[in-house]
Amino acid sequence: MVGEEKGFFDRLPLMDKNKATKFIIYGLVAAVLFGLIMMISRSVAQNAAAWETLENQRNEINYWNGEYGFNDYIKRQEEIDEIRYWMEWQDVIFMNIARIGVNVSLIFIVIGFLSFAVNDKIDEKTRRISLIIAGLVLFVVMFTTFFSAISITVL
Amino acid sequence: MRRKKISMIILIVGIAFLVLAPILGYTLDKSTIVERRPATINEDSSVGLTKAFASGISLGSGQQARIEFSVYYANVTATLKIFGRGYYDQQKALNNSPGGMSGLDFIYSQFVYGQSPSTFTGSASSRQITYNGYWYIEFAGDTSGDYLISIPGSYVVVVYGDNDGPSANTAVSFNIVIKIDGPGELLERIFYYIGAGVILVAVLFVSFGYYKKFKGGR
Numbered sequence: 001m002v003g004e005e006k007g008f009f010d011r012l013p014l015m016d017k018n019k020a021t022k023f024i025i026y027g028l029v030a031a032v033l034f035g036l037i038m039m040i041s042r043s044v045a046q047n048a049a050a051w052e053t054l055e056n057q058r059n060e061i062n063y064w065n066g067e068y069g070f071n072d073y074i075k076r077q078e079e080i081d082e083i084r085y086w087m088e089w090q091d092v093i094f095m096n097i098a099r100i101g102v103n104v105s106l107i108f109i110v111i112g113f114l115s116f117a118v119n120d121k122i123d124e125k126t127r128r129i130s131l132i133i134a135g136l137v138l139f140v141v142m143f144t145t146f147f148s149a150i151s152i153t154v155l
Numbered sequence: 156m157r158r159k160k161i162s163m164i165i166l167i168v169g170i171a172f173l174v175l176a177p178i179l180g181y182t183l184d185k186s187t188i189v190e191r192r193p194a195t196i197n198e199d200s201s202v203g204l205t206k207a208f209a210s211g212i213s214l215g216s217g218q219q220a221r222i223e224f225s226v227y228y229a230n231v232t233a234t235l236k237i238f239g240r241g242y243y244d245q246q247k248a249l250n251n252s253p254g255g256m257s258g259l260d261f262i263y264s265q266f267v268y269g270q271s272p273s274t275f276t277g278s279a280s281s282r283q284i285t286y287n288g289y290w291y292i293e294f295a296g297d298t299s300g301d302y303l304i305s306i307p308g309s310y311v312v313v314v315y316g317d318n319d320g321p322s323a324n325t326a327v328s329f330n331i332v333i334k335i336d337g338p339g340e341l342l343e344r345i346f347y348y349i350g351a352g353v354i355l356v357a358v359l360f361v362s363f364g365y366y367k368k369f370k371g372g373r
Contacts, residue, residue, distance in 0.1 A: 060272070063264075063266065063272050064266050064267070064268045064269075064272075065266065066266045066291060068221070069221060069262065069264045069276075069291050069292070069293040070262055070264045070272050070273065070276035070293065070301060071219065071262055071293045071295075071302065071303045072221075072293070073272050074302070
């Protein structure tokens with residue numbers, strides 16, 4: 001029908017080159033941002049114990065300086081423990097949010113490359129490479145979705 | 156353009172709340188009720204409660220008072236006790252000797268570098284200083300070992316003493332600072348939550364803008 005608005009999925013395979021490129025770029029940027037959140041969150045959680053040691057030492061020094069008494073010292077100690085547990089627990093929250101974000105971003109990238117692959121205005125070789133990349137990214141999405149213990153260690 | 160401006164304003168407001176939170180927390184952490192360096196009473200204070208130094212404090216649940224009590228004056232012996240308001244009023248009406256009254260338990264500390272804080276902390280119902288000395292006292296109603304038990308209520312901090320110098324010298328001078336928990340901690344938490352909430356709203360606002368832009372195919 002003339003003037004009928006197409007839905008999100010109806011438009012996907014017909015995306016032109018510019019729009020597909022935008023999809024890939026937005027997907028990449030979003031994936032990098034969510035990846036950054038993941039790394040920061042993990043780093044905070046992993047260094048929680050070091051932070052706790054530092055804060056406990058500061059707490060003791062503040063007590064020795066007479067800034068507060070024994071019960072305030074104990075109270076601060078409990079607060080430090082609570083914050084430390086939060087620093088570890090936030091990892092679970094942000095990692096899951098970031099995992100969803102990265103996967104959604106990767107799907108955008110897959111759509112972008114698939115659009116290249118089905119675009120008959122692009123040369124055959126580029127289309128084939130785009131299809132392979134889309135397949136690889138999809139493979140990663142599938143793995144990270146269904147298997148949670150995948151990690152890459154950089155030495 | 157308008158959307159950008161609005162999200163910027165929301166973001167700035169959120170950041171302002173986050174910045175203000177620790178400042179408010181620090182400045183309103185404790186309220187000073189009494190700060191007298193020195194406070195002077197007469198040695199008659201050890202005979203009758205009406206002549207003793209008295210300062211009322213009101214404590215809510217979880218609230219605690221901190222008292223810095225010191226003496227650096229020749230011939231002065233001063234004693235600090237804390238009473239419940241009802242008991243104090245009753246004994247004051249009779250003008251009884253504060254020495255014979257039993258005070259409520261509080262925690263006192265001494266600050267010794269390199270030593271575990273618990274080693275130099277104790278519980279007592281009175282603290283006496285002769286000529287020189289300093290005690291940092293914490294009070295919340297009662298104690299269990301070296302820990303405070305919070306019992307909300309109205310209390311009176313009483314100081315009485317003697318001057319063992321020449322008989323003409325009857326002044327008993329001491330220094331006292333009384334502080335109670337202020338609203339700082341509560342305000343700090345509230346401001347943090349509001350700040351985080353406002354920033355979340357800004358992020359959602361911006362994301363929604365991009366979503367609309369994308370959906371529009373622009």
